[in-house]
Amino acid sequence: MKHICILLFILSTFCSCKQQIETTNVSVSGRHVVVNDEAYFIKGICYHPVPEGAEHRDFKTLSQDLALMQEAGINTIRTYAPIDDKAVLDEIAAAGIKLIIGFGYDQKGFFDVYSGSFIDYVNTYKNHPAILMWELGNEYNYHPEWFDGDVNNWYKDMNAAAALIHDNDTNHPVSTAHGELPDDVALSLSPNIDVWGMNVYRWDNPEEIFQQWAAKSEKPMYISEAGGDSYMTIESDGFKQGENQDAQAQANARILDKIIENQELCAGVTMFSFTDGWWKAGNPGQQDIGGWAPKSSGVPYDGSPNEEYWGIVDINRNKKETFTVIKAKYNQIK
Numbered sequence: 001m002k003h004i005c006i007l008l009f010i011l012s013t014f015c016s017c018k019q020q021i022e023t024t025n026v027s028v029s030g031r032h033v034v035v036n037d038e039a040y041f042i043k044g045i046c047y048h049p050v051p052e053g054a055e056h057r058d059f060k061t062l063s064q065d066l067a068l069m070q071e072a073g074i075n076t077i078r079t080y081a082p083i084d085d086k087a088v089l090d091e092i093a094a095a096g097i098k099l100i101i102g103f104g105y106d107q108k109g110f111f112d113v114y115s116g117s118f119i120d121y122v123n124t125y126k127n128h129p130a131i132l133m134w135e136l137g138n139e140y141n142y143h144p145e146w147f148d149g150d151v152n153n154w155y156k157d158m159n160a161a162a163a164l165i166h167d168n169d170t171n172h173p174v175s176t177a178h179g180e181l182p183d184d185v186a187l188s189l190s191p192n193i194d195v196w197g198m199n200v201y202r203w204d205n206p207e208e209i210f211q212q213w214a215a216k217s218e219k220p221m222y223i224s225e226a227g228g229d230s231y232m233t234i235e236s237d238g239f240k241q242g243e244n245q246d247a248q249a250q251a252n253a254r255i256l257d258k259i260i261e262n263q264e265l266c267a268g269v270t271m272f273s274f275t276d277g278w279w280k281a282g283n284p285g286q287q288d289i290g291g292w293a294p295k296s297s298g299v300p301y302d303g304s305p306n307e308e309y310w311g312i313v314d315i316n317r318n319k320k321e322t323f324t325v326i327k328a329k330y331n332q333i334k
Helices: 001-021 061-073 086-094 118-125 152-168 184-189 208-216 245-261 322-334
Strands: 028-029 032-035 038-040 042-046 077-078 099-105 131-138 174-179 193-201 221-225 268-271
Touching: 028 131, 032 131, 038 221, 042 221, 061 086, 077 268, 086 099, 086 193, 099 118, 099 221, 118 152, 131 152, 152 184, 174 322, 184 268, 245 268, 245 322
Parallel strands: 042 077, 042 268, 077 099, 099 131, 131 174, 174 193, 193 221, 221 268
Antiparallel strands: 028 032, 032 038
8 A cells, every 4th residue: 555655646746747847838028928938929820620511610630730730830820719629739739839719709608708618618728738828709899789789898898808817827818809900998998918919901011000009009919810812803913813822822921021020019920711611601512702701801912801712721731822931931930
């Protein structure tokens, strides 16, 4: 019995030390995100893998997807809903990639803000090494109708949710993905947000937003969505109508150049998106033209969001031209 007790003590000590080693401390310093005392630049991708013919996310291609992400120099995945599968989180962490976990407002009790169940997820996974940040909402400022016609109701709820996360997890910042630049009211009602993500579609040049943000806040910001799709609804800017991977590649190259040039004001980017989403605009069994997104007139180069053509790889994981662009840009960032 004595030997068993000693063995159990050794094992528990080893496991405790292992947990301490694996636990990641993420904080903010000035305008930067810091991981284990080192500045961390987000070289990211938005990831919502819905298979051909389906309408819901599925991680059956995770290993293949992570290999492609590693090749492209991606260090961060941004999700639109929590991943409640430790095996998936473990595989992402083992690939050296971190996660921005997004929580929705009312997702029928699936770790959402409305039910309060989001904090259960935080407490379950707050020590997992894959976690970079918790994120509240995605472009909710475009939908005041979800909050009794007043988006300020969302900002207040978001701020309270961020405070609750801080009370339960001191190792990870809280962000939000705001549609474009937040105004002064949004900032004043949301002081508990540590990092402001912004979904920015300003043709192929987001540069102005960095100075606009610097004039408003000293907190870190990152571009939570940016990029172009690979279908031109009309001929424009020298790009022919129809499927056009060159247009997407050139737009993304110019967008990333401006982000890289402004690293002192921008903590990084999660480009939209990893794979084409055939579920978004019509029949999920085929790739449809069209779709709609709020404030999307700035989509390069036709001002038209063809929602099912936004991947850096297609639905079968074939690399598009923009994959090579993103790989080159991300790998030049040290």
